[in-house]
Amino acid sequence: MKKIRTYNNIAAVGLAKFPTDRYLVDASSETPDALLLRSHKLHNEELPSSVLAIARAGAGVNNIPVSQYTPKGIVVFNTPGANANAVKELVLASLLLGSRGITDSMSYVASLADEKDAIELHKKVEAGKKKYGGSELTGKTLGVVGLGAIGAKIANLAIDLGMKVIGYDPALSVEAAWQLSSQVNRAENLNSLLARSDYVTLHVPAIKPTIGMMNEEAFSAAKDGMVLINLARGELVEEEAVINALDSGKLAAHLSDFPSEGLIAHGKSTLFPHLGASTVEAEENCAVMAAKQLIDFLDNGNIINSVNFPAVSMERTTGYRLTFANDNIPKVLGTVLNLLADLNINVLDMVNKSRDDIAYTIVDIEQEPTAALLEKLSSVEHVFHVRSV
Numbered sequence: 001m002k003k004i005r006t007y008n009n010i011a012a013v014g015l016a017k018f019p020t021d022r023y024l025v026d027a028s029s030e031t032p033d034a035l036l037l038r039s040h041k042l043h044n045e046e047l048p049s050s051v052l053a054i055a056r057a058g059a060g061v062n063n064i065p066v067s068q069y070t071p072k073g074i075v076v077f078n079t080p081g082a083n084a085n086a087v088k089e090l091v092l093a094s095l096l097l098g099s100r101g102i103t104d105s106m107s108y109v110a111s112l113a114d115e116k117d118a119i120e121l122h123k124k125v126e127a128g129k130k131k132y133g134g135s136e137l138t139g140k141t142l143g144v145v146g147l148g149a150i151g152a153k154i155a156n157l158a159i160d161l162g163m164k165v166i167g168y169d170p171a172l173s174v175e176a177a178w179q180l181s182s183q184v185n186r187a188e189n190l191n192s193l194l195a196r197s198d199y200v201t202l203h204v205p206a207i208k209p210t211i212g213m214m215n216e217e218a219f220s221a222a223k224d225g226m227v228l229i230n231l232a233r234g235e236l237v238e239e240e241a242v243i244n245a246l247d248s249g250k251l252a253a254h255l256s257d258f259p260s261e262g263l264i265a266h267g268k269s270t271l272f273p274h275l276g277a278s279t280v281e282a283e284e285n286c287a288v289m290a291a292k293q294l295i296d297f298l299d300n301g302n303i304i305n306s307v308n309f310p311a312v313s314m315e316r317t318t319g320y321r322l323t324f325a326n327d328n329i330p331k332v333l334g335t336v337l338n339l340l341a342d343l344n345i346n347v348l349d350m351v352n353k354s355r356d357d358i359a360y361t362i363v364d365i366e367q368e369p370t371a372a373l374l375e376k377l378s379s380v381e382h383v384f385h386v387r388s389v
């Protein structure tokens with residue numbers, strides 16, 4: 001039986017993908033083959049040595065110390081794009097909340113609950129509304145920082161809303177570029193986007209170059225009265241800089257999925273409890289994708305959508321398959337193949353790919369690998385995580 005340890009609330013339809021005759025899926029396995037999680041933080045947690053893979057049902061992997069796991073051969077997966085539509089829709093809500101006095105006007109109406117006289121109520125409604133007027137999105141400029149799965153969807157939606165769109169993404173993939181409307185203008189750098197945008201929405205991972213990107217310097221480059229939407233990660237903004245920008249009027253509104261003590265206490269931000277991906281559809285998409293990727297890896301050794309290993313997949317040619325990871329240095333693959341040849345083991349098919357410091361190989365062989373063979377392969381220098389799958 002293979003064991004999957006789960007964390008967080010993983011959609012049942014995803015968990016149901018694991019065949020019950022071969023997989024035990026629960027939250028308490030002591031020796032799991034893999035972990036399946038959402039936002040649970042693995043930093044500072046001891047990982048059982050049995051773990052071969054971790055699947056993040058979602059996009060961001062900053063809750064996983066990926067660089068510590070890679071040298072141990074632990075494959076980390078995410079589910080690119082699976083929750084992008086859910087986030088896009090919450091950005092749309094945020095654009096509207098940031099442009100019209102929706103929440104304050106609702107509070108105003110709620111404050112009229114004791115007014116029992118219909119004529120008086122009507123008068124107060126009509127008199128009060130002037131405080132909550134707003135402006136329209138059409139014709140305004142939206143700056144989209146990060147044009148990946150989510151950013152591209154938002155850029156295209158904003159074009160449809162009649163907005164002008166500027167995008168900034170120094171690492172834009174070819175695939176992401178294909179998704180993007182040709183009407184999206186490219187900014188050369190963050191400051192040039194900030195200087196020209198009425199609304200700015202962030203859709204980048206929390207990594208070294210992006211952490212704290214919305215700081216005092218960025219706000220001083222920004223257009224006065226800008227609306228900032230952050231449904232990506234709290235780490236992207238410096239809390240104090242946001243508070244100063246709200247107080248000075250540099251920011252007309254700040255909407256974020258990442259409440260922090262200072263922002264809650266300040267009271268001028270519109271804060272959601274990390275709701276971006278919380279739709280039935282997104283939760284199911286992520287859970288199903290994560291489960292399928294784990295099953296394909298554990299059963300066949302195939303790697304799809306890993307954030308630290310190369311993409312490696314091969315149709316099965318026989319029932320006998322070996323997989324292994326190794327340090328990405330010359331001669332390791334040759335040594336393994338020579339070892340197989342010396343033992344008269346015929347290789348039927350093979351795929352080998354590398355990414356940064358790591359390489360990964362799938363080899364289909366003609367005969368069933370013995371325990372002695374697996375041990376021999378494991379003892380080759382720089383080879384690890386040898387499996388017969």
Ligand SMILES: NC(=O)c1ccc[n+]([C@@H]2O[C@H](COP(=O)([O-])OP(=O)(O)OC[C@H]3O[C@@H](n4cnc5c(N)ncnc54)[C@H](O)[C@@H]3O)[C@@H](O)[C@H]2O)c1
Binds near residue numbers: 084149170203205275
């Ligand atoms: N609130 C939520 O529930 C929720 C849901 C999904 C994703 N997210 C967050 O949103 C992020 C983006 O998600 P995605 O699915 O679009 O990911 P993605 O990988 O498809 O896109 C990220 C994009 O950011 C770009 N990028 C990287 N560094 C950049 C930089 N310095 N400046 C500008 N662009 C840069 C990349 O090139 C890429 O195109 C995730 O990493 C996650 O942190 C939050």
Ligand SMILES: O=C(O)CC[C@@H](O)C(=O)O
Binds near residue numbers: 057060061083274277
């Ligand atoms: O699991 C969630 O609810 C949030 C996921 C989101 O932050 C992501 O990075 O995909």
